[in-house]
Amino acid sequence: MPRADMPLEATASGAARTVMTEVDISRALRRISHEIVEHNKGASGLVVLGIPTRGVELASRLARLLEEVEGVAVPVGSLDITMHRDDLRHQPTRAPLPTRIPASGIDDRVVVLVDDVLYSGRTIRAALDALSDLGRPRAVRLAVLVDRGHRELPIRADHVGKNLPTSHTERVMVRLAGVDGEAEAVTIAPGQTRAGQR
């Protein structure tokens, strides 16, 4: 399962090209927040859950934007999928990351799952499983910053920051100031696939 937060090897095989700048990222999130409100006819009943690591940061930004747009606080949390992955047997184990569900819970709410890059769809499959252990949302929607294609499961995003046609060997990297402490950007680089990537 591709995860953007896995350590990357040095970009020896070619220079990275920036496909989204900091301004592009914030514009995309703002547009997504409007789309969510439009589709949901307001912000009531929404719960925004980010998938660690970068999805959590994006989720809290989205929740802030939703609050700006609608003037009501939107509950925000995180949903870790480590224990639900379908490739556990093929990887060394790692410590699970926090799952923090807002006190209001997810029952009968519209849960907006947030991740940085949508690729095979396996992360989202795992997230849907994890979600069903926590309650029964009225609906689950998916917002991603980048959709790079190559789905391996019948999963699609409801809200996409940028559709990015890629080849399997290219590497998409999302850097967020709050997580990576460096200039914000989405970059794409040619090269080897990361360990564990298919």
Add this chain to the structure above:
Amino acid sequence: MMKHLLSSADLTRDDVEMLLATAAEMHEVQRRDVKKLPTLRGRTVINLFFEDSTRTRSSFEIAGKWMSADTINITGKGSSTSKGESLRDTVMTIDAMSVDALVIRHMASGACHQVAGWVDAHVINAGDGTHEHPTQALLDAYTMSQRLGPLAGRRIAIVGDLAHSRVFRSNAITLRTLGAKVTVVAPPTLMPSGIGPWSQADGFATSNDLDAVIASGPDALMMLRVQKERMSGGFFPTAREYTVGYGLTRQRLRALVDANAEAVICHPGPMNRGLEISPEAADGAQSLILDQVSAGVAVRMAVLYHLLAGEEALA
């Protein structure tokens, strides 16, 4: 992570910290309505207990079940061991059923090490004789760090029957691995032989004076059970005398709180109330004893996860 969990000494500081971080997330799962994770689906965990146990066996069983492993309990009394089958034959028989993990408690020190050499399955030491009990040390470290924060530099006293205590051995190792300052307290007759060079090598202090240790204001006091079943040697004249010298009485509890208002009290259970610990200490605000039990499942989930989940990557 390694293949087996036999001794606390096999765990590096990174290993311990990863296990404790995992346990913290598993503890969150424990507060949910649905406590089941699919992580170990299709794995089989056998609890092979040749000695009596309530909390260790049930917490391993619950931990396995909550991670969707199939767990089966075999006790010495109800198995072919009572017909005279040797340990080797028993574990080889179970291993032949291609199980994934054997959680073993045995009255002989070193039994788990032996078994690990015989079988293909992962072996987890759930207490071997007077040797080690690594998951207990992990859950003690977890419980204390939940209350005290990181244990590095914290002063922790382990008090009681050190000579017969596997909990003490594993705890001394794990707490040192995490950088805590450990003092062990026991009457001279219940000090393990050769503790002098051992304490120097592993970097912990020894004392025969519980009151002095309490007056120094430790951050945590871990009371060990007086193991009556291993007390055939006349280690102290009467139970009353043990309590006077080494029990955590009401007076000592007050002295502890006076010396360090934040101090916590642990006991691995089962307790001899009125012998090594007074009810006031066991049930008071300083007591973490029930937190320890609650943490037991989370810590064992973490151990099963890290030993079993990523198996093929290690092979």
